[in-house]
Amino acid sequence: MATIGDVAREAGVSRSTASYALSGKRPISDEVRRRVLAAAEALAYTPNAGARALATSQTKVLGLLAQFHEDEFAPAMMQYLLGVTDTARDLGYDTLLVTEADGARALRRITDSRMVDGVVLMNIAQDDQRLPILRAAPQPGALVGLPGDCSGLDVFDLDFEEAGRVMVEHLHRLGHRELILISQPEHVVERGGAYVWRLRDAALERARQLGVTLHAVYGESRQPAVGRLLNELLDTYPSATGLMINNEAATAALPSVAHERGLRVPEDLSVIGRYSAEFAATFSLPYSFIESAPDRLGSMAVRQLVRRVESPAARDEPFVVRFISPELISRGSTAPPGAPHPNAR
Amino acid sequence: MATIGDVAREAGVSRSTASYALSGKRPISDEVRRRVLAAAEALAYTPNAGARALATSQTKVLGLLAQFHEDEFAPAMMQYLLGVTDTARDLGYDTLLVTEADGARALRRITDSRMVDGVVLMNIAQDDQRLPILRAAPQPGALVGLPGDCSGLDVFDLDFEEAGRVMVEHLHRLGHRELILISQPEHVVERGGAYVWRLRDAALERARQLGVTLHAVYGESRQPAVGRLLNELLDTYPSATGLMINNEAATAALPSVAHERGLRVPEDLSVIGRYSAEFAATFSLPYSFIESAPDRLGSMAVRQLVRRVESPAARDEPFVVRFISPELISRGSTAPPGAPHPNAR
DNA sequence: CGTCATCGTCGAACCGGTTCAACAGCAGGA
């Protein structure tokens, strides 16, 4: 494999000149530059990443810490991953994907050893063990998800509280007065998945203000438990006319349960979910939903991270906590309670 | 950040001694070793990955090239990823996830720059552009998926041909004489997804031998196209009694289509899929299926890769092409055609 | 014609590890 020394020799110049010719960091005569570039081309020269990292203290690699808990819904994670890796590549970075169960140890390993220039954390818990480590690390970090304490880090998340309110308000406006909210499974909450109760509590509060009855329950993340749960709920609250779902697995399971019960949406039941457009397309979910924009969130986190990595000035800027406003995408799965089918004449 | 020089000074020894004490590659007195380890501990010393890579020509990172084409089914990819990252970590390696559209360029980048010690390629095409690059690379490579030319690389894949035969034989044995096979979408085939026609051709061949009529069609990977297709097929071949599905999206869409049509499985239609147990659990697929074992395949590829990376002897061993035998997991979705419901009295 | 910038190039040092050859100290054998 050709080194910069080989290129220099081939071009008849010193190593430093070759380096400057390739990087353009000092003026080099056209003649010499041409010779160096030609030599590099001829020898198929590619800089050694380790050597460059050593010399520049920059690896051009970002760390991505993601956990695929058994009880979270794996398919929904994919979009976050892609948002991060694609944006990183656009900005000239590769992505080190770390799925280790012990996230704190993994984080320490990749930051202490200087394998990465920055880190994106996913699956943020309310009291996330990884945060103190990330704050103390020499590299900047960005979170996709809102922890209890955001200090010292850039945070990006969907505005789950607003999402909860939007769902309730939308259904209330249509005339619904008794609603069900299915959240993620209880252990997601126990592990500190704050977005679950952020949406739920805001929804409950708004429902109270509007005088709407809201039954908030934990869901399941797997079949067949989630299908069973849906049936139970519909049996338990037969007078509820609206269903809000903050749980991808439950959403994916709903169409067949509805069919089974002969339940028509939106005539018998109005439904609003919270997931991504990509997810909707994959599973053909015919429901109106709050776009959770995983790719946008991943992309935003990476952009901010790279800004901090590359600009010394940006390092000292105040940290941001940025919420994406929930956008309600209408798919016609909501209607006034007891209304005739919208397609009927 | 502490360097090995700091550790050496703190312990009152030379840098080389510190290095040997930490690596154990030369005998070091207990006394000195203790001092070095204590110093390393006290200073929270972690070796700089770039420097180590430069000195040893080993990065302890594996590359994972995966493509998430719009028309392949993203959720099914997840298990492959996890199989690779988890096994790599167990063996002491981190994983660089590269999802770049131009796989050949990405591969060249990470191998030429020596960012990785080895590479796992996924989404293998019959005439995969990345293979010549990988063969020429100084690092070993392993494939998850079977290309047209396997030379110079270790290959791991499900035995799709046997899978096709097993499906046909199983249904034939139950008495079925007219079957439908839904494959992946046509563009997956056009892009060189050989597993599609490997399964299909073997199934057709066996069906011919057994005197079974087999309607083999391309599927879709997205809703609502895939739901529409299922309906069309069932309309077109009303006398078919068995359905074989080599297409995750179609499988996931089947339950609601069946419900809609009032089609009972297995009384009216026997169904066999090809997917992973994890996938089945996530979507509650009540069908018997050929286990595609993505995590096992990813894991096997990584193990072989690491063997070649770490042992000079293993480098020269002949390359392997290893097929996982298809295992038919019964979920009771097949029965003799026209048979009564197994739970009926 | 001498002086001074400016431009282009070079040598050397550095990043932080690993590893080789050499060597000091000590015990054992002649």
Next chain:
DNA sequence: TCCTGCTGTTGAACCGGTTCGACGATGACG
């Protein structure tokens, strides 16, 4: 007592880049 061999430690070189300070050549200027 001297030589040999072993153990434990060290200095120096090396991996392959980047970057700083210096220096020779060239042209502008007084």
